[in-house]
Amino acid sequence: MPISYADHLVVTAPTLAAGIAYIEQTLGITPPIGGDHVRMGTHNAVLKLGHSFYLEVIAINPAAPLPVARPRWFGLDQLDAGSHPRLATWVARTDDIAAALAATQMPLGVIEDMQRSALQWQITIPADGQLLFDGIMPSLIQWHNGVHPTDNMPDLGCSLVSLEGFHPKAALLKEALQAIGLQSHLPLHTPASGQHAHLLALIQTPSGLHPLGLSD
DSSP states (O other): OOOEEEEEEEEEOSSHHHHHHHHHHHHSOOOOEEEEETTTTEEEEEEEOSTTOEEEEEEEOTTSOOOTTSOOSTTGGGOOTTOOOEEEEEEEEESOHHHHHHHOOSOOOEEEEEEETTEEEEEEEOTTOOOGGGGTSOEEEEEOTTOOGGGGSOOOSOEEEEEEEEOTTHHHHHHHHHHTTOTTTSOEEOOOTTOOSEEEEEEEETTEEEEEETTO
């Protein structure tokens, strides 16, 4: 079985400014600017949440050209100007992305090479750019050269306390997570009546414990 770990949360937003404002309102913290993803035409802000774990706010970069012959990742092409920022999905880290991808029957996408400044990695991206099972199934990532983004992020006193997923196909997704060694990283539940599939994170900040997700 591949060895995998939770790597980061992904908050999508119609603009990076809107996403940063959402985190400020929800957590009381301003996430520092990260950088640009040239291949995807996106940019981000990032917030360290502990050792080798962080939160990413990501949005389309209006100054960047469209990606060549492919949609952007994390469903960003489907967001319009009136969309609300939200905790959309998560990403799982592995030391062997090809083996982890082969271990599950889920269509997690194609392994793509990516770079942001000095960071280099591979990540799985569905061909249509959509979220996997409403964002409950993670993308897989493998960082290269022994460098992780949190190595150079300031510690603003925040940490992830818990992360849970809610999906009508919770049993099926539990099996898929188990195949890649992630079953203990995301407890899964069936949503309550009237609720949509969603992630719910609890994040400790200097001002207290804050939920990030459906109930924020």
